[in-house]
Amino acid sequence: MQTPEFQGTHLFDRLCWAKETLEAVQSDYRVVYEDSIDECAKILVPDPNWMACALQGGILPPVWVYWELAKDEAQPDFKKHMRGHLLHQTEPIGPMTEEEAIEYLIQKDVPQHVWQNINDGNKPRLVICTKQQLPQTREWRNAWQISDDLATAA
Amino acid sequence: MAGKIVADTLEHSTAGSIATNYVVNGSAKGWCSFDGTAGTPTFNDSFNGSSITDGGTGDQTMNLTNAMTDANYPASFLGNARSQFGTPTGSHPSASGCQIRSTNTSDSNADNSFVQIIFHGDLA
Numbered sequence: 001m002q003t004p005e006f007q008g009t010h011l012f013d014r015l016c017w018a019k020e021t022l023e024a025v026q027s028d029y030r031v032v033y034e035d036s037i038d039e040c041a042k043i044l045v046p047d048p049n050w051m052a053c054a055l056q057g058g059i060l061p062p063v064w065v066y067w068e069l070a071k072d073e074a075q076p077d078f079k080k081h082m083r084g085h086l087l088h089q090t091e092p093i094g095p096m097t098e099e100e101a102i103e104y105l106i107q108k109d110v111p112q113h114v115w116q117n118i119n120d121g122n123k124p125r126l127v128i129c130t131k132q133q134l135p136q137t138r139e140w141r142n143a144w145q146i147s148d149d150l151a152t153a154a
Numbered sequence: 155m156a157g158k159i160v161a162d163t164l165e166h167s168t169a170g171s172i173a174t175n176y177v178v179n180g181s182a183k184g185w186c187s188f189d190g191t192a193g194t195p196t197f198n199d200s201f202n203g204s205s206i207t208d209g210g211t212g213d214q215t216m217n218l219t220n221a222m223t224d225a226n227y228p229a230s231f232l233g234n235a236r237s238q239f240g241t242p243t244g245s246h247p248s249a250s251g252c253q254i255r256s257t258n259t260s261d262s263n264a265d266n267s268f269v270q271i272i273f274h275g276d277l278a
Contacts, residue, residue: 053219
């Protein structure tokens with residue numbers, strides 16, 4: 001299935017097309033990260049419909065668009081997004097592999113202070129793993145941490 | 155896109171008419187349903203989401219692909235488990251996603267097997 005020429009098309013319309021056209025892709029990848037030493041590890045789970053868009057290409061904006069919007073939202077006087085057009089008018093990026101999509105998702109949905117300082121500190125703060133490598137039940141969920149001796153997947 | 159119809163009003167033969175901005179403004183802009191009781195959340199279906207951040211027991215955030223225009227949008231969510239109910243925390247309002255907290259009747263966080271989150275409001 002060829003992606004239509006979407007540059008300049010509202011991102012929401014592109015997502016509508018994708019929802020109607022593409023098969024959702026359940027990824028086995030999970031991203032485990034520690035946002036704060038006072039909180040348990042967080043797990044990022046990719047949305048299957050989003051993953052289908054990422055693999056298809058021509059739908060999602062480049063990740064820097066989200067960084068720009070995040071910068072705007074971090075301003076103390078932020079009221080509303082005035083640069084939402086970046087989502088719609090920036091040329092969509094091409095197809096990604098599943099691994100590239102996970103890297104994109106980390107840079108979009110994981111706090112920047114986590115992935116920008118991934119090699120700082122005495123232990124990994126972010127690990128990419130598979131669903132099967134995580135506990136299969138939520139027993140003691142609020143005590144989950146990244147193991148000290150776990151090598152980072154970078 | 156092909157098949158585009160531009161109209162300001164929709165009119166029914168007997169039931170009257172409605173301005174299309176009611177339809178546009180009133181439509182949900184994002185939604186998802188997932189099982190929050192598995193080891194990590196498992197999606198049932200979704201629209202306009204990029205991921206779920208599982209922050210612990212009864213604590214999940216739906217991250218949006220097309221962000222909302224501001225953090226003042228209404229979001230609602232439901233959980234199915236008996237004796238459990240949910241309230242958005244309101245602690246992390248963001249145009250790019252919404253955090254929810256599911257609790258039991260003792261107001262302790264608890265996971266639901268069928269969580270539904272719905273966003274309304276204006277898109278960025």
